[in-house]
Amino acid sequence: MKRILASIAVAGGLAAMTAAHAGEIVIGQMTDRTGPTANVGNPVGDGAQDYIDLINSQGGINGHTIRLVEVDNQYKVPPAVEGYQRFKSEGAVLVGLFGTPITQALTADLQKDKIPATTPGFGTALAADGNAFPYLFPAAASYWSQAGAAVEYAKQQMGGLKGKKIAYLFYDNPAGREGLPVLRKLSELEGYTLNEFPVPAPGIEMDNQARDIARRFRADFVISHLFGRAPSVQINALKRAGFPLEKVVSFVWGASEADVAAAGGFEAAEGYAGLQFAGVGDDFQVRRDIKAMLKAQGKEARESMSSTVFYNRGLLISALHVEALRNAVAANGGKADVTGTQVRDGFHAIKDFSLGGLLPPLNLGGGDHEGGGWVRVFKVTKTGFEPATEWFKGYRDVVFELIKEESAKMKN
Amino acid sequence: MFHRESGYYKTTYASDSALYPLPIARFTVAGFAILFFVVAPLLVSSYYLTILNLVGIAIVGALGLNILVGLTGQISIGHAAFMSVGAYTAANLATRFDLPFWITLPAGGLMAAAIGIIVGFPSVRIKGLYLAISTLAAQFIIDWIIVHTPAISGGFQASIQVPRPSVFGIVLDTQRELYMFILVTAVLAIVIALNIARSRIGRAFIAIRDQDIAAEILGIDVRRYKLMAFAISSFYAGVAGVLYTYYSGVANNEFFPLVVSIDYLAMVIIGGMGSVLGAIFGATFVTLLPIAIDLFMTAVGPYLIEDAGALSGIKSHMRLVVFGGLIMFFLVVEPEGLNRLWLNIRSYFRVWPFSY
Numbered sequence: 001m002k003r004i005l006a007s008i009a010v011a012g013g014l015a016a017m018t019a020a021h022a023g024e025i026v027i028g029q030m031t032d033r034t035g036p037t038a039n040v041g042n043p044v045g046d047g048a049q050d051y052i053d054l055i056n057s058q059g060g061i062n063g064h065t066i067r068l069v070e071v072d073n074q075y076k077v078p079p080a081v082e083g084y085q086r087f088k089s090e091g092a093v094l095v096g097l098f099g100t101p102i103t104q105a106l107t108a109d110l111q112k113d114k115i116p117a118t119t120p121g122f123g124t125a126l127a128a129d130g131n132a133f134p135y136l137f138p139a140a141a142s143y144w145s146q147a148g149a150a151v152e153y154a155k156q157q158m159g160g161l162k163g164k165k166i167a168y169l170f171y172d173n174p175a176g177r178e179g180l181p182v183l184r185k186l187s188e189l190e191g192y193t194l195n196e197f198p199v200p201a202p203g204i205e206m207d208n209q210a211r212d213i214a215r216r217f218r219a220d221f222v223i224s225h226l227f228g229r230a231p232s233v234q235i236n237a238l239k240r241a242g243f244p245l246e247k248v249v250s251f252v253w254g255a256s257e258a259d260v261a262a263a264g265g266f267e268a269a270e271g272y273a274g275l276q277f278a279g280v281g282d283d284f285q286v287r288r289d290i291k292a293m294l295k296a297q298g299k300e301a302r303e304s305m306s307s308t309v310f311y312n313r314g315l316l317i318s319a320l321h322v323e324a325l326r327n328a329v330a331a332n333g334g335k336a337d338v339t340g341t342q343v344r345d346g347f348h349a350i351k352d353f354s355l356g357g358l359l360p361p362l363n364l365g366g367g368d369h370e371g372g373g374w375v376r377v378f379k380v381t382k383t384g385f386e387p388a389t390e391w392f393k394g395y396r397d398v399v400f401e402l403i404k405e406e407s408a409k410m411k412n
Numbered sequence: 413m414f415h416r417e418s419g420y421y422k423t424t425y426a427s428d429s430a431l432y433p434l435p436i437a438r439f440t441v442a443g444f445a446i447l448f449f450v451v452a453p454l455l456v457s458s459y460y461l462t463i464l465n466l467v468g469i470a471i472v473g474a475l476g477l478n479i480l481v482g483l484t485g486q487i488s489i490g491h492a493a494f495m496s497v498g499a500y501t502a503a504n505l506a507t508r509f510d511l512p513f514w515i516t517l518p519a520g521g522l523m524a525a526a527i528g529i530i531v532g533f534p535s536v537r538i539k540g541l542y543l544a545i546s547t548l549a550a551q552f553i554i555d556w557i558i559v560h561t562p563a564i565s566g567g568f569q570a571s572i573q574v575p576r577p578s579v580f581g582i583v584l585d586t587q588r589e590l591y592m593f594i595l596v597t598a599v600l601a602i603v604i605a606l607n608i609a610r611s612r613i614g615r616a617f618i619a620i621r622d623q624d625i626a627a628e629i630l631g632i633d634v635r636r637y638k639l640m641a642f643a644i645s646s647f648y649a650g651v652a653g654v655l656y657t658y659y660s661g662v663a664n665n666e667f668f669p670l671v672v673s674i675d676y677l678a679m680v681i682i683g684g685m686g687s688v689l690g691a692i693f694g695a696t697f698v699t700l701l702p703i704a705i706d707l708f709m710t711a712v713g714p715y716l717i718e719d720a721g722a723l724s725g726i727k728s729h730m731r732l733v734v735f736g737g738l739i740m741f742f743l744v745v746e747p748e749g750l751n752r753l754w755l756n757i758r759s760y761f762r763v764w765p766f767s768y
Contacts, residue, residue, distance in 0.1 A: 033728040042725060049721040072728035077667045078466045081660065082703055085587070089459040101666035104571050108661030112585060124569055174559060174570035174666065181568055299719065
């Protein structure tokens with residue numbers, strides 16, 4: 001008990017030292033640098049930090065500096081709950097979340113405290129409905145939109161879906177299963193046969209599923225939704241089973257540089273395609289600006305910059321935050337003391353924001369907090385990722401109808 | 413008033429069975445009660461109450477595992493799964509039947525206890541590592557069943573939004589209100605655990621832990637008590653799960669992965685197996701230490717490393733290193749855990765300054 005008190009006293013002193021200053025805007029950013037998704041969390045965290053540094057080096061927002069408070073939640077709920085309260089005590093008006101369970105755990109509190117949060121690539125698909133979740137901004141394609149887009153891509157590749165066989169290879173947890181309602185509904189509408197191939201945790205063994213897909217079910221196309229080490233295992237398992245990688249499209253967490261490297265490099269994984277909600281690669285103005293800034297400060301570019309898939313998503317997160325804050329500060333007469341509700345309206349005011357092609361043209365107004373559910377397919381070539389499509393949305397009407405149905409169910 | 417014990421002068425049964433026979437112990441407990449019930453909610457800021465809330469929930473869970481691992485000598489790596497059972501039971505009752513927390517809280521515990529008895533059955537025949545593996549299986553089986561049964565999990569996302577608890581029409585949704593809710597539950601859990609340990613049941617548990625054949629010869633129904641230990645332990649886990657659910661407003665199976673089971677086992681071992689105070693120390697230590705390290709490094713770090721980006725990476729990894737290092741340090745200094753460390757300090761000062 002004494003231990004508790006002593007640490008409270010120590011921690012109290014520390015918190016007092018770091019309280020918000022005037023002319024400063026505080027963003028709370030969660031990451032997972034040491035937990036099960038650390039391979040994502042580190043580059044995402046670095047990207048988010050570097051973008052804020054870039055904005056600050058250019059004079060901040062209307063002269064106000066942005067302070068990024070980062071908390072590593074280790075993909076666990078208790079540290080995230082603690083971290084969120086720390087953000088609040090430091091005066092954060094905007095929170096970047098990380099992790100689906102964390103999003104679930106904080107949704108009620110965010111709503112009550114009127115603090116907007118971004119959840120790109122995780123959380124519930126229902127959060128796209130801005131009326132049901134006014135303070136959550138997925139701002140990137142949810143699993144439902146990804147499912148719609150994957151089917152759209154399969155349709156383009158095969159030139160029609162009638163009578164085709166599609167295999168859904170997914171990690172058997174709630175996030176993995178989330179694509180199912182859309183895929184099932186679309187199979188009724190489009191007349192393809194859907195077969196589901198769950199992969200149990202930890203997802204490092206899927207030769208059975210791959211053989212089943214290639215030999216027994218004889219799938220025409222594979223849509224896969226895997227996490228962690230599973231995507232790289234999948235690439236090799238499908239190859240061993242003799243299934244062509246050109247007929248595979250992965251959801252957003254299954255196609256990064258790390259996955260390809262673990263599968264044996266770009267040559268080995270050639271043809272494998274993945275959906276992305278932020279641009280992939282190095283050829284973007286914002287990345288050049290960051291490199292120039294680091295050089296001017298005499299620092300080396302971070303290693304994580306070469307993990308472009310995830311690093312660019314970190315840039316996306318902070319870029320959205322900065323845009324929302326810019327709009328909020330402008331609406332507040334240029335002063336830094338914006339409230340959470342003003343920042344929420346700042347998100348709503350984001351219009352056709354694309355960060356020099358790194359993002360799809362995002363619009364977060366009009367009740368669609370997903371910003372349209374845009375994705376772009378990037379294909380593995382011998383030398384790296386190449387875009388295989390433009391930014392597109394798949395079956396937006398069907399997906400949004402499902403969202404409305406489900407969120408209506410929740411209210412009852 | 414500050415006089416210490418000398419000799420054995422108990423003349424009534426009541427004084428013999430008092431939980432705190434010494435006045436100084438009663439004053440200390442009263443002091444802590446005032447501190448936590450009056451001073452903390454009035455003076456402590458909402459951020460630090462959050463930390464106390466997390467500690468409180470962890471204490472409830474750790475007390476339960478301590479009864480199983482520390483008192484009865486059985487092992488369970490499925491503790492988090494029982495929390496999950498409690499969470500979903502309460503969430504379903506609260507959302508489908510609009511039941512208040514004072515029904516859902518014990519109901520979540522009872523459901524977890526029922527599942528705990530089933531999972532505990534192998535303990536009748538197997539011990540030690542074998543039992544560990546069978547409870548590990550339970551962790552995955554329970555998780556799988558919850559996720560794949562929409563009737564339990566509430567749909568494809570396996571998460572159920574639960575309204576916050578309310579008392580006399582007041583919805584407990586600030587950290588301060590939830591603090592009182594968790595504090596009362598945790599205090600009840602502590603008092604019950606203290607009394608279990610010194611009742612017939614607790615003594616039977618200890619007899620089984622020390623030598624199960626001898627316990628059987630003494631007339632203890634080993635099977636019954638082992639299953640009872642599983643039931644009580646799971647009840648506590650279930651209650652902790654319900655607390656999590658009300659605390660965050662949602663029941664979600666991803667709150668309770670395997671690593672949480674390991675965390676609770678760590679709390680019991682670090683705190684000191686078999687003592688209630690040890691479980692409290694352990695839960696406090698394991699919950700608080702990473703936060704304290706993080707706050708410390710956030711404050712000190714900028715003076716050591718200028719680059720904020722690099723700092724946040726180093727900080728999180730250092731936290732793991734320091735956390736692991738401190739656990740090793742404390743266990744090397746005192747293998748029997750924090751509780752023994754505390755007892756050593758206490759017995760030193762009990763006779764101070766005449767320590768010869």
